[in-house]
Amino acid sequence: MSDWRSKVGMADGLESLNxxxxxxxxxxxxxxxxxxxxxxxxxxxxxxAIEMMATGAAHYDLARFGMETFRASPRxxxxxxxxxxxxQKMAPVLRTIYDQMMEPKWVISMGVCASSGGMFNNYAIVQxxxxxxxxxxxxxxxxxGPETLLHAILTVHELIRTGELTRRRxxxxxxxxxxxxxxxGPTPVAVxxxxxx
Amino acid sequence: xxxxxxxxxxxxxxxxxxxxxxxxxAEVVEGxxxxxxxxxxxxxxxxxxxxxxxxxxxxxxxxxxVLRSKPIIGYLHTGMEKTAESLTYVQGATNVTRMDYASPLxxxxxxxxxxxxxxxxxxxxxxxxxxxxxxxxxxxxxxxLFLASNGMDLGAVGxxxxxxxxxxxxxxxxxxxxxxxMNHNYIRPGGVAADLPDGWEDGVAxxxxxxxxxxxxxxxxxxxxxxxRDRTQGVGLIxxxxxxxxxxxxxxLRSTGAAWDLRRDQPYLAYDxxxxxxxxxxYGDTFDRYAIxxxxxxxxxxxxxQCLEMMPTGDYRTQDPKVTPxxxxxxxxxxxxxxxxxxxxxxxxxxxxxEAYAAVESPRGELGCxxxxxxxxxxxxxxxxxxxxxxxxxxxxxxxxxxxxDAVAIISSVDPIMGEVDR
Amino acid sequence: xxEEPQVVPExxxxxxxxxxxxxxxxxxGEGHQVALYPTAGEYLDLIxxxxxxxxxMCVDLLGxxxxxxxxxxxxxxxxxxxxxxxxxxxxxxxHRRIRVRVQLPGDDPRLPTLTHLxxxxxxxxRETYDMFGVVFEGHPDLTRILxxxxxxxxxxxxxxxxxxxxxxxxxxxxxxDR
Numbered sequence: 054m055s056d057w058r059s060k061v062g063m064a065d066g067l068e069s070l071n072x073x074x075x076x077x078x079x080x081x082x083x084x085x086x087x088x089x090x091x092x093x094x095x096x097x098x099x100x101x102a103i104e105m106m107a108t109g110a111a112h113y114d115l116a117r118f119g120m121e122t123f124r125a126s127p128r129x130x131x132x133x134x135x136x137x138x139x140x141q142k143m144a145p146v147l148r149t150i151y152d153q154m155m156e157p158k159w160v161i162s163m164g165v166c167a168s169s170g171g172m173f174n175n176y177a178i179v180q181x182x183x184x185x186x187x188x189x190x191x192x193x194x195x196x197x198g199p200e201t202l203l204h205a206i207l208t209v210h211e212l213i214r215t216g217e218l219t220r221r222r223x224x225x226x227x228x229x230x231x232x233x234x235x236x237x238g239p240t241p242v243a244v245x246x247x248x249x250x
Numbered sequence: 251x252x253x254x255x256x257x258x259x260x261x262x263x264x265x266x267x268x269x270x271x272x273x274x275x276a277e278v279v280e281g282x283x284x285x286x287x288x289x290x291x292x293x294x295x296x297x298x299x300x301x302x303x304x305x306x307x308x309x310x311x312x313x314x315x316v317l318r319s320k321p322i323i324g325y326l327h328t329g330m331e332k333t334a335e336s337l338t339y340v341q342g343a344t345n346v347t348r349m350d351y352a353s354p355l356x357x358x359x360x361x362x363x364x365x366x367x368x369x370x371x372x373x374x375x376x377x378x379x380x381x382x383x384x385x386x387x388x389x390x391x392x393x394x395l396f397l398a399s400n401g402m403d404l405g406a407v408g409x410x411x412x413x414x415x416x417x418x419x420x421x422x423x424x425x426x427x428x429x430x431x432m433n434h435n436y437i438r439p440g441g442v443a444a445d446l447p448d449g450w451e452d453g454v455a456x457x458x459x460x461x462x463x464x465x466x467x468x469x470x471x472x473x474x475x476x477x478x479r480d481r482t483q484g485v486g487l488i489x490x491x492x493x494x495x496x497x498x499x500x501x502x503l504r505s506t507g508a509a510w511d512l513r514r515d516q517p518y519l520a521y522d523x524x525x526x527x528x529x530x531x532x533y534g535d536t537f538d539r540y541a542i543x544x545x546x547x548x549x550x551x552x553x554x555x556q557c558l559e560m561m562p563t564g565d566y567r568t569q570d571p572k573v574t575p576x577x578x579x580x581x582x583x584x585x586x587x588x589x590x591x592x593x594x595x596x597x598x599x600x601x602x603x604x605e606a607y608a609a610v611e612s613p614r615g616e617l618g619c620x621x622x623x624x625x626x627x628x629x630x631x632x633x634x635x636x637x638x639x640x641x642x643x644x645x646x647x648x649x650x651x652x653x654x655x656d657a658v659a660i661i662s663s664v665d666p667i668m669g670e671v672d673r
Numbered sequence: 674x675x676e677e678p679q680v681v682p683e684x685x686x687x688x689x690x691x692x693x694x695x696x697x698x699x700x701x702g703e704g705h706q707v708a709l710y711p712t713a714g715e716y717l718d719l720i721x722x723x724x725x726x727x728x729x730m731c732v733d734l735l736g737x738x739x740x741x742x743x744x745x746x747x748x749x750x751x752x753x754x755x756x757x758x759x760x761x762x763x764x765x766x767x768h769r770r771i772r773v774r775v776q777l778p779g780d781d782p783r784l785p786t787l788t789h790l791x792x793x794x795x796x797x798x799r800e801t802y803d804m805f806g807v808v809f810e811g812h813p814d815l816t817r818i819l820x821x822x823x824x825x826x827x828x829x830x831x832x833x834x835x836x837x838x839x840x841x842x843x844x845x846x847x848x849x850d851r
Contacts, residue, residue: 096297098304099326099669100351100432103395107421107431110414125299140672142821143296143304143325150297172344176828176836177329177820196432253765254729262792263813270814273822324819331804332828332835367706494730494765497793508765515768516705603746606706607761607772609732616732620759624742631829635733635761643796672819 087131087157088213090119091206094130094154096147098137101164104196105136113199118206127153132209134202135186138166139179151186159212161205162188165195253508258491267650269310269318276308288312294657296325302399302661303668307645314653319646323639326672334632338598339365342632344435346619349634350670351432353392355385356612357634357670358437360619363518363608365439368601368623371573375520376564377441382519383557384427384436385610386550387457391420392613393543393550396665397468400540403662404481406472416464423453440574441567454558458551465547473541482537486648486660489534496647497640500615501546502664505531505538512611524556536663543613543665573599598627614638614665636670696722699748705770710751716775717785720760724790728762728771731791734798735759736805740779740831747776755779756805760787760794777807786812804829 093115097105109115109123124130127150139147151160162182165171168191170180179185189212192205269291276291283290295306304325310318334345346361347354359381366373394417401409421431426447428434436443472478488498490506503510511528513521529545531538567574575594576587601623609618615637622631641664648660696719699710711719737757739745747753754776761772775784786809787794798809799818806827809815817824826833 095299100348102303103351103432106410107414107418110418111411112415112418123299138326138328140325140327141824142327146296146325170838172348173328173330173333174835174837175329175333176834177327177332180838198431254724256724256790259790259792263788263790263795265792265813268814272816324817324821327819329828329835336835495792497731497791497797499730499732510765515765516770605708605759607733607770618733618761620733620735620761622737624745630739630742631737633733633735635735639796639800640732640793643793 084213084216088210091132091159091209092122092124092130093120093132093134094127094150095123095125096133096135096150098135098139098143099166101136101167101196104199105134105163105202108199108202113203115203115206118210120206127151128155130154131158132161132206133158133186134161134163135167135182135188136163138164138171138173139182139185140177141179144179144185147182148185159189159209160186161190161192161202161209163192163202163205164197165193168193171195253490254494255491258489259495262492262495262647265646267318267646269308269320269646271308271320273322289317296322302666305642305661305666305668305671307649307657307661309649309654309657311654314655316649316652316654316657319649319657321642321645323642323668323671326668328669328673330673331631331633334629336628338627339439339601339629340595340598342629343438344433346632346634347433347435348669349636349673350612350614350617350638350667352395352667353385353388353613354433355381355388355437356610356617357619358435359385359519360608360610360612360617360634361621361632362437362439363610364606364619364621365601367606367608368604368621369439369573370602371440371568371570373441373568374565375562377566377568378520379557379561380442380446380566381437382521382524383454383554383561384424384442385519386553386557387420387423387454389613390457390461390547390550390554391417391424393547394420396543396613397472397540400662400665401468401472403658404478406475406478409468409471412464412468412471416461419457419460423450423457426450426453438567440570441565443567445566446561451558454554458555458558461547461551465544468544473544479537481655481659482535482540482663484533484535485652485656486536486539486663487534488644488648492647493534493644496643498615498644500611500613500637500641501539501542502615502641502644504529504542506534507532512609512616516609518608518610521553523560524553526550526553536659539663539665546613600625600627601629609635612637614667614670615641617670634670634673636673638664638666638668639671639673642666642671694726699751701748706772707770708772708774710748710774710776713775713777713784716773717787719773720762720787721790723762723771723773727764727767728769730763730765731760731787731794731797732763733759733761734787734794734801736801736807736829738805738829738831752776754782756782756807758784758801758807782807783810784808785810788812803827806830 109121115121162168167182170178190205190208192201194201280291280293290311292309292311296304306322308320309316330345334342337345342361343358346357349357394413398410398413425431428436488506490508493503493506507530509528509530514528526549529542531542575591580587581591603623603625605622607618607620609616617637618635620633621629624630645664649657696709702708740755756777758775759772763770798812801807802815803817803819804827
């Protein structure tokens with residue numbers, strides 16, 4: 054059954070896809086479909102969530118990008134906009150939701166609290182959500198206005214358009230390179246530096 | 251009707267509606283139907299489709315009926331009270347404004363009033379009226395957010411878009427005055443950060459002209475609709491003694507019939523000089539809370555109109571040199587002005603020793619700020635009495651006996667903002 | 674319980690209004706800022722008496738750590754403790770406010786709970802326990818409320834550091850000519 058795959062140069066699935074003139078148009082079609090209908094997962098935490106809702110509302114309208122359906126179930130979402138400050142208690146929940154999303158998935162870190170801890174450099178806030186999940190685009194602001202968030206979303210669209218078809222994150226050097234071990238129970242995530250996603 | 255009773259307190263304290271179970275225990279038994287009494291512990295949150303932030307509720311269910319429940323909070327704990335101890339009083343407003351992020355000017359107002367109490371200074375009349383107008387506009391914006399999210403939670407999904415459209419108008423006005431749409435850092439101890447720009451009257455007038463018609467539309471969309479009424483009337487009942495015993499204030503207390511509104515009963519700013527009514531409900535159910543907030547928008551519009559007419563001229567902040575930096579133009583001319591400006595913005599101003607508590611009526615209830623000062627430029631202790639933190643305690647008592655669908659309506663009607671619950 | 678007459682200093686007595694009755698404990702402030710200073714033993718009794726007088730709503734209960742400010746001004750007869758618990762009460766019918774400040778020792782601070790009288794203090798006392806470590810005897814569920822259940826330490830205490838991560842610069846500037 055894998056014979057036909059090696060014939061088209063896909064012995065290991067999509068990851069070993071040989072780019073050639075046969076696949077290029079299909080790749081473009083797939084990338085176009087992906088970026089034109091991203092489904093954000095609702096992960097509004099604090100003030101940035103209000104601005105995220107404002108971006109989805111009528112004035113700034115995410116629907117023109119095909120993104121007005123904020124999917125509550127992470128299984129149906131492919132973009133996670135971490136909007137707001139992530140506390141120590143929330144970090145394992147964030148990671149669980151991220152893990153439940155199907156590949157390919159992208160993460161926008163919205164606001165300074167999600168990007169770096171923001172003005173809250175203290176015991177309670179995770180200093181940057183990239184300690185927990187790999188982030189593709191950082192949107193600064195406190196809170197970032199809807200225009201900034203739209204710019205971040207369009208940057209993700211650009212990443213999808215020009216990026217690899219599959220999320221070959223490790224070879225491209227993306228992501229924070231953090232390997233996590235989740236312990237059962239209401240404990241914070243144990244973070245160990247290392248490779249992998 | 252007596253507003254408080256020890257029997258009610260004792261009954262509530264016995265906690266028949268409260269599921270007292272630790273999180274570790276809940277993790278083990280979650281989702282498993284207990285064979286003896288056919289109850290199940292179900293977890294709702296902290297990530298869920300309704301827009302109420304990171305609130306987690308543990309429900310003990312028998313089928314669809316909620317027997318007991320427990321709100322679990324802390325998913326947005328930011329250590330703001332600890333952070334406040336390392337920020338000067340000038341910087342303090344930036345910290346507190348992010349607590350109740352749907353109505354940030356109220357946090358700043360409570361903080362500023364407490365600091366001004368300790369400083370013992372009077373602020374100019376214009377500053378007071380500007381604060382009053384801006385906070386009432388913020389009340390309108392917060393209630394529109396409530397109408398939008400409440401509507402969406404109960405199925406009127408179009409309400410989400412209508413509510414946000416009106417809110418955009420108010421936020422646009424805020425941007426012209428304060429520079430930011432949210433988390434303004436505008437109301438500071440000593441007055442406000444900047445004067446109202448030229449042409450502000452037109453900005454406010456535009457809001458006041460557009461809004462009444464919209465509120466009529468919301469009324470038609472929701473109040474007059476039988477499905478809405480069925481879902482909200484008689485749901486989430488609470489009585490006055492229960493609300494008082496639990497410390498609930500704001501629309502929750504007013505929905506039970508008790509007319510307690512700090513703007514009228516313990517006036518601050520210039521509320522004793524304007525005309526407005528306190529909106530009160532009768533049954534203490536979800537519908538009453540919705541109707542109160544809808545009508546409070548109308549009352550706020552009345553107050554803003556009066557501010558528009560009666561706005562005094564004068565300074566927008568106190569001229570007391572201990573608190574206020576010199577005007578920017580003078581910094582180029584005078585060395586003393588430069589040093590003065592530098593000292594205020596790096597070291598901060600010293601506040602006399604003492605402690606003070608100031609409370610304002612935020613859209614969610616009594617928002618208070620308790621500050622202890624040791625004479626230094628940073629507070630020794632700053633505590634914000636967050637209305638949602640206390641109001642959330644009414645949730646188990648309201649959810650008991652209802653169904654899961656009612657739970658969504660009830661939590662939405664309490665209108666908690668998790669930023670101030672967890673601080 | 675014998676009540677020793679509490680001496681209220683002269684300057685404080687001059688400003689307290691005459692319509693606020695004497696509760697037998699030291700008092701400061703006026704208007705909405707009246708504060709009473711019972712000992713930990715008199716605390717529950719005083720709150721109950723205030724309830725009967727009309728202060729039926731407890732709006733706030735918080736803790737304060739005075740580790741770095743031990744010589745604060747307190748009225749005569751009040752021995753300072755490291756911790757203080759402040760209870761804010763409101764009389765809805767007479768539109769009055771009052772607060773109660775209790776001094777507690779630094780090691781093993783304990784107070785009786787108010788939940789039987791003001792059930793709304795359940796969450797407030799949990800928060801004070803979480804942030805300061807003050808134990809409220811008789812509380813139905815004294816567990817952490819804002820921090821994860823297995824967190825160690827009490828963050829709002831002065832000896833618990835803020836936990837700032839200092840800024841790390843990647844390339845320190847040397848000489849620098851740009």
